[in-house]
Amino acid sequence: MAHTTLPFAYDQQTASRVTGDFITRLPKDLRLACDQSPFLAEYLRQVPLDEIGMPKYFPKPSRAMGQMEVYNLIYPIMEGLYVHIYPDATGARNHYIPIEPTTVVDVDHLTSQVDEKLIGWAEEIGRLEDKEEKRQLLLQLVDHFCTTQRRPSNGSRRAADKIYVTPEELEGLRYRILRDKVGLGVLQPLLLDPFIEDISCSGVGHIFIEHKIFKSVQSTIVFTTHDEVDEFAVWLGEWIKHPVTVRNPLVDAVLPDGSRINIVYGREISKRGSNFTIRKFSGTPISVLELIEFGSLNYMIAAYLSLMLEEGLNLFVVGATASGKTTLLNAINTFMKPDAKIVTIEDTPEVHVPHKNWVQEVTRSMGAENKGGEVGMFELLKAALRQRPDRIIVGEIRSLEAVVAFQAMQTGHGVMSTFHADSVEKLIQRLTGEPINIPKTYIDNLHLAVIQQAVRLNNGKMARRVLSVNEIIGYDPVSESFSFLEAFRWNPTTDTFEFPGYMNSYLLEQVIAIKRGIPPHKRKSIYDEVKRRARIFEKLHKEKGVRDFNEFFQILCEARRQNLL
Incomplete structure (x- = not known):
């Protein structure tokens, strides 16, 4: 599956050495956003501010911002997430960085542990068709499986059943499980951004975005092998209930939010391998x-x-x-x-x-899902x-x-x-x-x-x-x-x-x-x-x-x- 590659070096030890008054040095609007979303502050601790300068914070981007000479800004999107338009050193294509609770907190190893425990609840989870009910059950299960308390030293059976996490890891786990089990996985932040017009994966490499304001930008979501793209294309087809196979390699469908999706599967008909394009539904039309x-x-x-x-x-x-x-x-x-x-x-x-x-x-x-x-x-x-x-x-x-x-x-x-x-x-x-x-x-x-x-x-x-x-x-x-x-x-x-x-x-x-x-x-x-x-x-x-x-x-x-x- 895809993974996130930041356009700068990630060093947890460097972030931990940032002085405690880091937040106070931020501009007021950015500081207030960090107070509401601590994961945003943790992300900013990683950003090489000495190289690119302090990002400007905009509660809502405007079309006029498309005329900026250098793009280095942060703005909020839906469900409490943020986006950093990060300047590209070569001037070729700026970076689009979704800032999530898991951007700088590694929960991959914990996610696999939670997934193992969720198997026992698969029937109950699958029975729920209402998205909100499924969200609530998943959050309850994550809270049940995980604890932020210190691991006891007596090695009791009850202690072994729990997954011990930090408060930051618990927030990341709750977000990741919902994103992957209810949402569209790594693509979910892109669907939550109302300023995105098109999401395009051409095969191995970065996912590219057509932005209403900043035009063509390169996301930090990356596929490193053809197998990763193939696996994601199959998962995507199953998620939208229009499976792709070798016999049925082309799929056109509509996502629940009204966005159009096209999937091409395999290297037999696409020389660069599986690819997909999502044309975002814009919600309220432009007047x-x-x-x-x-x-x-x-x-x-x-x-x-x-x-x-x-x-x-x-x-x-x-x-x-x-x-x-x-x-x-x-x-x-x-x-x-x-x-x-x-x-x-x-x-x-x-x-x-x-x-x-x-x-x-x-x-x-015509299709298997249509009786007529x-x-x-x-x-x-x-x-x-x-x-x-x-x-x-x-x-x-x-x-x-x-x-x-x-x-x-x-x-x-x-x-x-x-x-x-x-x-x-x-x-x-x-x-x-x-x-x-x-x-x-x-x-x-x-x-x-x-x-x-x-x-x-x-x-x-x-x-x-x-x-x-x-x-x-x-x-x-x-x-x-x-x-x-x-x-x-x-x-x-x-x-x-x-x-x-x-x-x-x-x-x-x-x-x-x-x-x-x-x-x-x-x-x-x-x-x-x-x-x-x-x-x-x-x-x-x-x-x-x-x-x-x-x-x-x-x-x-x-x-x-x-x-x-």
Whole structure:
């Protein structure tokens, strides 16, 4: 199995020689954290502070911290743990160190002793399905097996049944047993960090992390041999109840917290050996206002999209892998009318809708754990048409389900989805080519294509931006060409957004204005509505401090109730 390798020398004797007033020399906020979590203080005693300097403590990291020249900081994560972003001496990739009660307290030899005693309780432990009940039983058993009292000298039978530990070792044991028996083992701290996007093991070596703020970092979790990776992959498959074997070496599944996991087992199909990737479930989605804060789009684009979705127009968010398509799709879901009935169809649950009338459907693959047959997106999409939804959201359109999606558009159902392509031209090529084969005359049922990409800014930093918002107008059979209008586009030189569709938008003037009952001679007034909404969003964000996804949705609901939008 994996083990932890710190990026500095670990010497227990050195830590014990650190003077007693060490804590008093720490900055106040870090000292308070150490008072609450003594294992954090023990960890800091090991850190070569003379070399890297004193880490800064942040109760909650902010996106602005991604601009720091040197990363040396500590922040808390869930369940009382901490993370140290440790600077790399070579400048290649900074280290991600989960600070646990067992980081500098060795309990490996004690864990094996406790495991031996737990065997006698395996049936009782296995019978418990409730996670909290299992946690409580395991903690009771550890406390029963272990004692912090001094070992008696008479060598009694009763004394031999106990495991003698220090208070620090007992805390470490209680944590380790819960982490490995209830949690996801060495990966558990990574799942408890809300700032992690992806966890990736490529085989032998370190586990790598994509962090929302600090980007690509190297964790201290290491596999030293192929056998260790294979063993962990098998254990991981059993833990998620999707076993991997030589005959079934590929597994896609969902963790209890909603995170997606992919496991590839063995060296026959992966030259570097077993590997796995976890795409973290983000919990509460990022709101449109937060995306504006990050620079992904601006208030005018948000206002424009709010009008489009409010009136039920069809939209695809288009881009490459990890470009932020689903993040943007979730964010703009708040613009749909609050009384709408929404049906979402996905392979893996990632789309989040704040509406109460939400039907969430997920595909089912063939497998031993499924008594029925396979149910794909194509079947679910056909079934959704019978549920009278106002909006159908497909997590990702890949193949033949696009045919049903376009049929839904033609029958008046609003459709949204993500799609893999890097431009409007490539989107249309994929839709009209093999194997999807959407008739070219149907393409204008898709009103909007929002192109989202990961880009490199002038300062060298990577960011996600809406490259363009495109209105698809129609197909000319004579010239066999498609016409579309670029309503918005990103300017890479200034990192700002331009509005070439201003006073020239087909959808605003010929669709939205008509739907809103604006007479022909006043249709240009629709642009005033876009600007008004943009000002409202900006005021909510900058003056009222609104950022949260659910709070923003509730404000929009109330505004619509009062006919303010």
